[in-house]
Amino acid sequence: MTQNSLGDSAVQQDVQAQTKNNGVAANVTQTQPLWLLAEVTYRCPLQCAFCYNPTDFDKHTQNELTTEQWITTLRDARKMGALQLGISGGEPLLRDDIEDIVIEAKKLGYYSNLITSGVGLTEKRIKAFKEGGLDHIQLSMHDITEEINNFITNTKTFKLKQKVAAMIKDHGYPMVLNVVIHRYNIGHLKEILEMAEALGADYIELANTQYYGWSLVNRAQLMPQKEQVEEAERITNEFREKSGSDMKIFFVVPDYFGDRPKKCMNGWGEVFMIVTANGDVLPCHSARVLPNMEFPNVKADGLEYAWKESPAFNKYRGNDWMKEPCRSCSEKDNDLGGCRCQAFLLSGDAESADPVCSKSPNRHLIDQAIEDSKNPTLADKPIIFRTNANSKKYGEGDKERIEGFHGVP
């Protein structure tokens, strides 16, 4: 699961006002959640080094919501206006009730998406998903080489992914691939695009790693050089021009190499609502790293309260919370000060400007990270994989490893 997959490139709230005669006002500010991301489990057979899941996910693997609780959650979110449903994790297929969730999603009128590594997808299950009305499946791919696929996921899953891709196509699903880009595969971009085209992909998202959770722990090891990212973008554009296929390519630009932050989640509590395995309701994937915040939970509070009234969802809505330099910045509504989690994880202050911004007093932290990624001593350190054992260590406070990252739990 990648942070990007429902993030920056995902919302295409393309509101059209073409005809003038009987059109109504377009582009009204959203006050409803449009996207519900159901992170149904944090259990996962893969151990990807770039996973954005919380480093202490191990704490949340024993208290998952029941099928009935998920169905209530789906119903309540739909009443509030949610339309796009992502079923994610961890690996959602580790639960055996995804079929029931899919059927309910269809009944309610969601456009539903299973976000999967492909592990656990069988002919029997995909048939049930199709019959149940699942709209699409987003498959994560890692590389064209078996070596890198198996290395970065710390599992032998290369051949399985090829097989699952074919299965998705055979069942008439749109083929939506997500490839997280990092130092180990950025040099293979052309081949990755060719592979996607050969597999008959309809959409491919090239998601440059964003640094949260496990990817932040492994940042120096995963971050490509700026020149590599520029080359990757060039190759992508060239492929778009030359390729005759209708494959849509989304290239998610990494924010570290820019000088303005991303408008994270399209604004805090604006369109996204995430319900985690244990029922916490979050405005973004990694919000639980923020200090002194109490997030609502579907079991105790219900979704309507969570979205409309909870202090957590209201805390960073709009721009009243901002400090300088954001408060008086003429661009503040473009990016809303960037990402609160990134600000906190890197600077220790959740209300400071996202350090990616060149106007931030903390920009040097990003520049230092870029320098660190060029430093062979740091960049060649062993990768910390997303394993249960490593998660336990973080849960218990593995200070040694996390020194330098203020907020990593």
Added chain:
Amino acid sequence: MAEDIQHSDTYDIALHHRFQWEEAQSSYVILFPEGMVKLHGGAGEILKRVDGKTTVGQIVDALKTAFPEADNIEADILGMFEMALGKAWIRKIN
């Protein structure tokens, strides 16, 4: 994709796209992998008639009847078809 829209053409909603009314937003929407588009009233009126059977000409006639007070509605409808085709929300049947 600057294809001319003919009155005799027939279109349908594109594969993997879903067109539906959204009560919470009081508008029609198009849903597709990784995205959604909220349509204003005019666009919704046009796309709800796109069913793989009705021709563009028949849709123009139906809308002229439904909205007799609207001026030059035909150019707007054809423009909407062109845009929807360009964005791959609809596909040509014949």
